[in-house]
Amino acid sequence: MHDPRIDVAETVYRFAYGIDxxxxxxxxxxxxxxxxxxDFDYSSYHGRPAAAMDVDAWVGAVTxxxxxxxxxxxxxxxxxxEIDGAVARCRVYMQAAHFLWADDLVERTGDAVPEFTIGGFYDDxxxxxxxxxxxxxxVRLTVWWRRGNERIMELARTRDRP
Structure with a gap:
């Protein structure tokens, strides 16, 4: 017999796979x-309140x-x-490592470290x-810890790519 919890977990894993x-x-x-x-709640990451968003607007914002x-x-x-009829909840631990290599990191971010990583969990x-x-x-992200050069995130958002 197929366990639907596997399908739920795989859907959540595809969140990470799609981004990476x-x-x-x-x-x-x-x-x-x-x-x-x-409903997207990243308040523990950036301090802004949770918000309901159109998913296409969300994808357009993170791309x-x-x-x-x-x-x-x-x-x-x-x-x-946990599954209750047609609704499921899934909590997963997460670590998200982000890298940006640039010759001018020190000038642009004040730090030579090309990595920013967070850890915590997602409740979906x-x-x-x-x-x-x-x-x-x-989606709700709870951040427990951060390390590295967080300023690479804003630099990446505004970076011109070939």
């Missing part, structure tokens, strides 16, 4: 379809940031999945859709 591979169509496919908005970085590796582990809510796939409709 810059597979924006694949990344988009893990979220619910419009017109539904998604320049991650495309401006030279490499990322989002690692997710230890999934705890997923719904089973008409196509029987689990899709994310709420």
């Amino acid at each position: 591979q810059r597979d924006w169509a694949g990344y988009r496919s893990i979220f619910v379809e419009p017109p539904t908005t998604i 320049p940031l991650f495309s401006g970085l030279d490499a990322t590796q989002h690692t997710m582990s230890n999934p705890v999945v 809510r997923l719904v089973r859709c008409a196509d029987d796939r689990w899709r994310i409709d709420a």
Whole structure:
């Protein structure tokens, strides 16, 4: 018998895979379809309150940031999945490493370190859709720790790429 918790965890893992591979169509496919908005809560990362956003606007907002970085590796582990009918909740530990190599890092960020990494966990809510796939409709990141040169993130967002 197939365990649906595996499908839920795989959907959450595809969140990391889509970003790291810059597979924006694949990344988009893990979220619910419009017109539904998604609740994104990254307040523990940046201090701004949680917000409901159109998923296409979300993908459009994160694409320049991650495309401006030279490499990322989002690692997710230890999934705890609870399913209640057509709604699932999944918590995973995470570490997200971001890299930007540039000759002028010191001048532009005040630091020569080309890495910024955060650790913590994601709490995601997923719904089973008409196509029987689990899709994310709420994301909450809780950051426990940070290390490295956080200023590379803003530099990446505004970086001109060839």
